[in-house]
Amino acid sequence: MKENISQALKTLASGETLIYPTDTIWGLGCDATNTEAVENIYKVKNRPDSKSLIILVDGMDMLKKYIGTVPERIERFLDTATRPTTVIYNHPTGLASNVIAGDDTVAIRIVQNDFCKALIREFGKPIVSTSANFSGAPSLSGLHEIDPLLLKQVDYIVNLPAAESKKAASQIIKLNDLGEIEFLRI
Template sequence: MEEILDILKNRNTILYPTDTVWGLGCDATNEEAVKKIYQLKNREESKSLIILVSSIEMLEQYVDYIPKKALEILRESEKPTTIIYNNPKGLAANTVASDNTIAIRIPQDDFCIQLIKEFGKPIVSTSANVSGEPTPKSFSEISEAILKNVDYVVNLQQEKVAEKSSTILKIEGDTVIVIRE
């Protein structure tokens, strides 16, 4: 864990297992680190990223307002659910979408929660693939381009297979809009 925390503190990138698919991560509050993620994925910075936080309390530090409906979903959801929030704060500008929103998930994975708690800040979580390529469902499907260029590979659960990414929801008033099932 200490080595991973040093990597994150030094604005570097990690490849790690999440509660969904293998992810590329970095300090979500540091623009330089986030830029490395976009370069790894060969992705335009205009496409926003998913951020992981360890708890509702941490979430409150990075968004102006959490709708009641979002709190209900977070407390009741049994599967990984990412929610899009308005007016993020304290995050790297290049993590925020052009409409001033951010996609945030509280992972349902002990390792991820512990990592975020010990790091003390949110981390980026984007699928470990080059933009346009299929999302790898297992470590063995991650491309050489990613493996060679990421700063650190978390050697944990390399046999893990993920069937799908998280559900992504946007809440407008009392209306829940499903962005990705």
């Protein structure tokens, strides 16, 4: 795993793209603070840049660096969540402008996958996590399922063949105007 983290760190620091296992599905990612790197993700996926991307952080401290105050209701929910949960937060700072939605929100998940957590912790910044597929194609749980044409377009592929991800994407929640948790994807 150390060699994969070392190579992935070089890739991220160079503003390049990578494919890696997450706590949900295999991800296509880059440095979430680098506008050009994020632009490359949209190009690789053939995805309109009007569709938002999910960002991964290693824990609450990193999350607060980009969000500021995390609503207490969200913190309590995340403390008891039994599955990976992405949260839509308002008014992020310090991220690439093209990961922030038009309504000034961003989708962020505190990752639970050991590889991702170690990678993000060593990198010291959040990374993009979008499904490792072309826009509109089904999500994949294994490295062996990823389209070979997509694999050729990224700069580094984390080679952890035993790291099969779950088939399901994360649930997505946000606080609505009444301060209640709203489920956007279950």
